[in-house]
Amino acid sequence: xxxxxxxxxxxxxxxxxxxxxxxxxxxxxxxxxxxxxxxxxxxxxxxxxxxxxxxxxxxxxxxxxxxxxxxxxxxxxxxxxxxxxxxxxxxxxxxxxxxxxxxxxxxxxxxxxxxxxxxxxxx
Numbered sequence: 001x002x003x004x005x006x007x008x009x010x011x012x013x014x015x016x017x018x019x020x021x022x023x024x025x026x027x028x029x030x031x032x033x034x035x036x037x038x039x040x041x042x043x044x045x046x047x048x049x050x051x052x053x054x055x056x057x058x059x060x061x062x063x064x065x066x067x068x069x070x071x072x073x074x075x076x077x078x079x080x081x082x083x084x085x086x087x088x089x090x091x092x093x094x095x096x097x098x099x100x101x102x103x104x105x106x107x108x109x110x111x112x113x114x115x116x117x118x119x120x121x122x123x
Contacts, residue, residue: 006049006050006051006052006079007032007050007052007122008032008033008034008050008051008052009026009031009032009033009034009051009052009053009054009055009118009121009122010033010034010035010036010042010046010051010053010054010055011023011026011033011034011035011036011054011055012035012036012037012038012039012041012042012054012055012056012057012060012065012068013035013036013037013055013056013057013060013084014037014038014057014060014061015057016037018057019035019037020035022035022055022114023035025111025114025115026118029115029118031118031122034046034051038060038061038062038063039056039060039062039063039064039065039067039068039071040062040063042068043068043071043072048072048077048079051079052079052080052121052122053079053080053081053082053117053118053121053122054069054079054080054081054082055081055082055084055114055118056068056069056081056082056083056084057083057084057085058083058084058085058086058092059085059086065083065084065085066083066092066095066096066099066101069081069083069096069099069101070099073099073100078100080102080117080120080121081096081099081100081101081102081103082101082102082103082104082105082114082117082118083096083101083103083104083105084104084105084106084107084109085104085105085106085107086106086107087106088106092104102117102121103117
């Protein structure tokens with residue numbers, strides 16, 4: 001998949017408030033953002049070749065963030081990922097690293113860390 005011209009940040013989070021806040025923050029910083037409310041929604045509708053990076057919540061109903069990332073990996077899709085988790089968990093961090101997740105942040109997350117990840121992935 002050609003990702004050379006990919007420029008969209010995808011936010012996958014089942015919490016509408018979190019998704020809206022992240023979208024607002026990132027759009028204010030000049031990024032183009034798409035939000036998805038579940039891993040299934042993302043996997044079934046996202047145009048993967050347009051995505052520069054993903055910001056993914058770990059704890060979502062039906063499919064966790066890591067399960068969604070694993071499905072992408074099984075398809076041979078490699079997109080930079082920042083995983084958001086509600087609590088530090090060494091097993092989640094190990095699994096995330098094995099799937100190539102670039103960054104794991106605990107909620108409440110630092111906007112500075114989020115923007116650093118995105119600027120490296122998009123620019």
